[in-house]
Amino acid sequence: MVRNPVIVGTGSYVPENVVTNCDLEERVDTSDEWIRTRSGICERRFCSDDKSASDLAVPAGRAALEDAGISPDAIDLVIVPTATPDMAFPSTACALQDRLGISSAAAFDISAACSGFIYGLSLAHSQIKAGVVENVLVVASELYSRVLNWEDRTTCVLFGDGAAGVVVSNQPDSPTNGFDSLYIKADGENRNILTLPAGGSAVPLTPESVEKNEHMLAMDGRAVYRIAVRKMKSSALRALNRADMGPDEIDWVICHQANTRIIESVRKRLDMPKEKMIINLDKYGNTSAASIGIALDEARREGKIRAGDKVMMVAFGGGLTWGAAIVNLPG
Numbered sequence: 001m002v003r004n005p006v007i008v009g010t011g012s013y014v015p016e017n018v019v020t021n022c023d024l025e026e027r028v029d030t031s032d033e034w035i036r037t038r039s040g041i042c043e044r045r046f047c048s049d050d051k052s053a054s055d056l057a058v059p060a061g062r063a064a065l066e067d068a069g070i071s072p073d074a075i076d077l078v079i080v081p082t083a084t085p086d087m088a089f090p091s092t093a094c095a096l097q098d099r100l101g102i103s104s105a106a107a108f109d110i111s112a113a114c115s116g117f118i119y120g121l122s123l124a125h126s127q128i129k130a131g132v133v134e135n136v137l138v139v140a141s142e143l144y145s146r147v148l149n150w151e152d153r154t155t156c157v158l159f160g161d162g163a164a165g166v167v168v169s170n171q172p173d174s175p176t177n178g179f180d181s182l183y184i185k186a187d188g189e190n191r192n193i194l195t196l197p198a199g200g201s202a203v204p205l206t207p208e209s210v211e212k213n214e215h216m217l218a219m220d221g222r223a224v225y226r227i228a229v230r231k232m233k234s235s236a237l238r239a240l241n242r243a244d245m246g247p248d249e250i251d252w253v254i255c256h257q258a259n260t261r262i263i264e265s266v267r268k269r270l271d272m273p274k275e276k277m278i279i280n281l282d283k284y285g286n287t288s289a290a291s292i293g294i295a296l297d298e299a300r301r302e303g304k305i306r307a308g309d310k311v312m313m314v315a316f317g318g319g320l321t322w323g324a325a326i327v328n329l330p331g
């Protein structure tokens with residue numbers, strides 16, 4: 001029987017604490033108007049100081065399991081895409097596995113920054129296709145509030161905290177394919193334009209690296225913007241090509257929620273009607289690997305995305321990494 005990975009459940013979690021652009025005006029030299037017009041962001045959520053990535057991943061993962069109607073025991077692989085893990089190791093995925101009572105699974109984190117959700121889906125898909133596992137829990141979880149450099153006003157106003165999960169299961173009897181296409185790619189040559197330099201083996205945490213804020217997020221916004229527009233467009237076209245589909249066959253597009261100007265540019269290139277674009281970065285800012293999953297889950301729970309809809313997801317992030325997926329949500 002043909003193995004058929006399908007997204008059978010979604011879940012997400014954002015912290016309650018809302019931080020508006022006006023709140024940020026009190027912390028850095030910025031304005032609500034600048035942030036809105038340059039990025040489309042109005043507010044974001046920040047965790048309290050006692051929380052970590054796994055604390056956000058637990059409710060998101062639990063919601064995805066409940067939505068899928070699957071017991072934790074049935075999960076045989078846990079993948080956590082994150083750029084802000086609890087710690088270097090053990091993985092946040094191992095903490096999540098333990099805390100959700102997933103008794104017999106492999107677990108690991110993946111590092112693909114904002115493209116992590118698409119990379120995670122791609123891994124889940126291929127592990128199921130290969131016959132290695134039956135049910136995978138992918139939960140992207142990010143706490144960028146921990147790594148924002150408040151002396152870099154161009155970058156610190158863009159990010160927020162949140163987590164989002166999906167359960168991907170083998171459904172050979174499903175009448176449709178769970179995935180029409182997947183595409184992931186990277187360009188390590190440009191890895192230095194979006195980075196968290198210190199804290200690893202290259203630049204260990206020392207009083208000097210901390211003093212220079214090297215343990216905080218650093219981004220060349222303009223350079224990232226230029227490449228993001230190009231690569232998100234080409235990823236979407238590649239995914240459509242691989243599925244032998246036209247843009248008119250897609251019901252919804254979810255781009256990585258980084259900047260409304262980037263999303264608008266991708267939309268125009270695909271000649272996609274505005275109504276098909278799912279956008280929520282006004283409320284949450286850029287939640288990196290979690291952004292696509294939060295938008296997917298929210299749109300499903302609002303009844304916007306329905307069973308049987310074809311959804312194209314397009315991502316871009318540090319690495320540089322990028323990719324796209326076209327999925328069918330099960331009926």
Ligand code: UT7
Nearest residue numbers: 029030031034038114153154157221222224225228258259
């Ligand atoms: O998830 C990872 C993917 N990341 C992204 O997709 C980010 C991509 N990049 C961007 O979204 C945009 O480049 C930014 C939103 C980061 C910046 O927008 P921009 O239009 O490229 O602004 P800029 O860096 O060219 O700065 C324009 C002006 C400068 O002033 P002058 O030199 O023109 O007088 C900055 O000093 O805006 C000033 N500025 C600010 N003003 C108020 C920079 N940051 C701020 C700020 N508030 N927070």
